[in-house]
Amino acid sequence: MPPTKLESVDALRAAITKKPPYCTGTIPLGLDGSILFYRNVDKTKTGCIDFSHPTQDSLKALEEACEPATCGVGQHNVVGEFHHKPRKMATSNFAPKFDVRDSLLVDRIHTQLMDGANERKLIKAELDELNVYGKGSFSKSHKDAPRSDTMFGSLVLLFPTAHEGGVLVLRRADEEWTFDCEEIFRQQEEPVIFYVAFYRDVDHEVTAVKSGYRVSLRYSLFFESGRSSLGHLPVDVAPVAPNEAALRDALSVVLNDPSVLPKGGYLGFGLSFKYPVTSGRSPTSLKAAVEWLKGSDAVIKRACDQLSLYTSLKAVYDDKTSDQIIMVDELIESNFEVAEGYGLLDLFLCSPYNGTFIRELGMKRSGYQEMVRGAPKVLWVTRLTAYNSFKEPFVAYEADPAYLHGALALMAKIGAFGSRATNQ
Numbered sequence: 001m002p003p004t005k006l007e008s009v010d011a012l013r014a015a016i017t018k019k020p021p022y023c024t025g026t027i028p029l030g031l032d033g034s035i036l037f038y039r040n041v042d043k044t045k046t047g048c049i050d051f052s053h054p055t056q057d058s059l060k061a062l063e064e065a066c067e068p069a070t071c072g073v074g075q076h077n078v079v080g081e082f083h084h085k086p087r088k089m090a091t092s093n094f095a096p097k098f099d100v101r102d103s104l105l106v107d108r109i110h111t112q113l114m115d116g117a118n119e120r121k122l123i124k125a126e127l128d129e130l131n132v133y134g135k136g137s138f139s140k141s142h143k144d145a146p147r148s149d150t151m152f153g154s155l156v157l158l159f160p161t162a163h164e165g166g167v168l169v170l171r172r173a174d175e176e177w178t179f180d181c182e183e184i185f186r187q188q189e190e191p192v193i194f195y196v197a198f199y200r201d202v203d204h205e206v207t208a209v210k211s212g213y214r215v216s217l218r219y220s221l222f223f224e225s226g227r228s229s230l231g232h233l234p235v236d237v238a239p240v241a242p243n244e245a246a247l248r249d250a251l252s253v254v255l256n257d258p259s260v261l262p263k264g265g266y267l268g269f270g271l272s273f274k275y276p277v278t279s280g281r282s283p284t285s286l287k288a289a290v291e292w293l294k295g296s297d298a299v300i301k302r303a304c305d306q307l308s309l310y311t312s313l314k315a316v317y318d319d320k321t322s323d324q325i326i327m328v329d330e331l332i333e334s335n336f337e338v339a340e341g342y343g344l345l346d347l348f349l350c351s352p353y354n355g356t357f358i359r360e361l362g363m364k365r366s367g368y369q370e371m372v373r374g375a376p377k378v379l380w381v382t383r384l385t386a387y388n389s390f391k392e393p394f395v396a397y398e399a400d401p402a403y404l405h406g407a408l409a410l411m412a413k414i415g416a417f418g419s420r421a422t423n424q
Helices: 007-017 056-065 080-084 105-113 181-186 244-255 287-292 295-306 344-353
Strands: 022-028 035-039 046-050 071-073 076-078 087-090 094-096 121-133 139-142 151-158 163-165 168-172 175-179 192-199 203-206 209-212 214-227 265-270 310-319 324-328 336-338 377-382 389-396 401-414
Touching: 007 244, 007 295, 007 377, 022 105, 035 056, 046 056, 056 121, 105 121, 105 192, 168 192, 181 192, 244 295, 287 310, 295 310, 295 401
Parallel strands: 265 377, 336 389
Antiparallel strands: 022 192, 035 046, 035 094, 071 076, 087 121, 121 214, 139 203, 151 192, 151 214, 163 209, 168 175, 168 203, 265 401, 310 324, 310 401, 389 401
């Protein structure tokens, strides 16, 4: 399925694949996770702070136990003009009870941030330091220096402390995102930890704290060898999605382009995230399966809804032997038998399963166009993906077993130019 050369479709494709370079959220602090033990640099004093109800005195004591920020000049570390940076504490001098793996935070980050080639890579978070921002403290815009070739990003955790200012700002290229964590904490009924994980090429800074204390833990994120085995996460943990307004605007431009399917047809979207596909059973309807959609797939569905387009999840079957392609509303029954000499899709999918032949724009199939003359056209915006593919076995009478190949896709039906809406 070669991509089209229509500029409006190319812009829509870019809007789908362009995602924010970070993920963020909150998780309950809990009684155990709220405790942090520490000692000062000289190892002469120890302390403990409970972030479920931290006092100003306990936060001040934690700040005083930290080292002043330094910066290397020549062969020396100096404080000087860097005294407005946050104070820091090395990992050898503190021990948080909160654990990023036991809390499934690493799994959350993996689910939200990883896709495509990185979807099944194992990741780990390695604690670097603790930072305390007091009044006047800030950090200038910078990128975290890579510690190895496998380091792909950073993770920052913020404890729920009262403070004003200290806004986290992320930047990449000409885009900017801000996070006022103190405002987030105020909106919570129970103490939570705020987290943000971002890729290594993202610039980040913290604006000056005007009052109170801002306490954070910083981790480096690495890829590891092996394949991930994710824990059981809440249903509201979804992958990072592209800018919803930008995607909707790009889709609107496509619908207003008279060169795109002028007589109507379907916009086809290969799914960007993996979904459970069950084969080897009796037919399974896909009509309710749109509830599975997540990340950019869900954003595409919402954009289509907002622009009054009818969308449905389809099983797209491609019969390699007869060079036919058809979309069906359900997964078919496996291990069916067919008589030799009959077209598989025509005989066994169109009538029993209300299948529809489709013609793919930009796709040439020998002996195929005559058979499906009048079939609706499909313009593939994003390609069908291998990780949402499957195959159904069939047996032709007196022949060897073979397979019918398929893949899940989101299909948006559009009307002829001038009357595009189909969900009315």
